[in-house]
Amino acid sequence: MFEGLVLHITDRSSRGRAEQARMVLSAGCHAEIYEGVEEFADRPPTRGIVLCRDDDTSGGVGAAVEMLDRLCIWMPIIGTAYDPVPEQVVGAMRRGALGFVGLPLRHGQLRGTLRSVLREIERHGAERQRAVDARSRMGALTGREREVLDLLTEGSSNKIIARELGISPRTVEIHRANMMNKLxxxxxxxxxxxxxxxxxxxxxxASTSI
Structure with a gap:
């Protein structure tokens, strides 16, 4: 079931990374290791699942979500921690984790969490990726192009948009054409x-408790 699955391990501890990598490999997955989520910017992951150490030194799940968002990438994240308390698990899930596993990793818990996350990806992964892609395209718009799109979303015609923005209908057409092309x-x-x-x-x- 996990053949070809890539797990991206982020942990400040070299010992922790090594221990997790051994367990990931023994589960039949491929392991990529990172000292922190900052390394995503240097070599962004494009597929797989992130195993993110959820503590202050590593930045935690929130930092991983923010970094991937800046890179316009959506990837499922599983938080990890030694002796996690319920409040920590709930907090990580609210910040965007799809699962949480305790450290050191154990075969049964890891495989069960991976199965749950893969089911979630199958149900809603495409929708999440579309949202990230759309955000990336929206980021290319100028301020005026966004204004045109906002008014277009309200059902406004070119003439109404021109009046609202104080520009000519012809100028609206130009901004609208550029906006459509970028999107x-x-x-x-x-x-x-x-x-x-x-x-x-x-x-x-469609967030779930995993």
Missing amino acids: GANHAADAVRCRLEAMLDVNRI
Whole structure:
């Protein structure tokens, strides 16, 4: 079931990384190790699951979520910690983790959590990725192009948009064409859908307790 699955291990402790990597490999997965989530910027992961040490020294789940968001990447995250208390687990899940496992890793717990996370990815992973992709495209828009899109979302015509923004209808057409091109939209409905998808919180889409 886990053949070819890549687990990205983030932990400040070299001993901790080594212990987790051995367990991950023995579970039939491939292990990539990082001292911290800052390394994502140097070599961003593109597939797999992040095993993130959830403590102050490593930045925790929240830092991993923020880093991946800045890179316009969505990846499932499993928090890890020694002797985690319920409040820590709940906090990590609220920040975006799809699961949590105690350290040192144990085969049964790791495999059970991976199965649950893979089911969640199958159900909602594509939706989360669309939201991240839409956010990336929205980030390319200028302020004026965003204003045009906002008014377009409200159902405004080019003439109404021109009046609202104090520009000519022809200028609206130019901004609208540039906006559509950057969003990869063929129709106004596509642009509106992209805006709505970009507003979704990828860490709250059909969130579950795993």
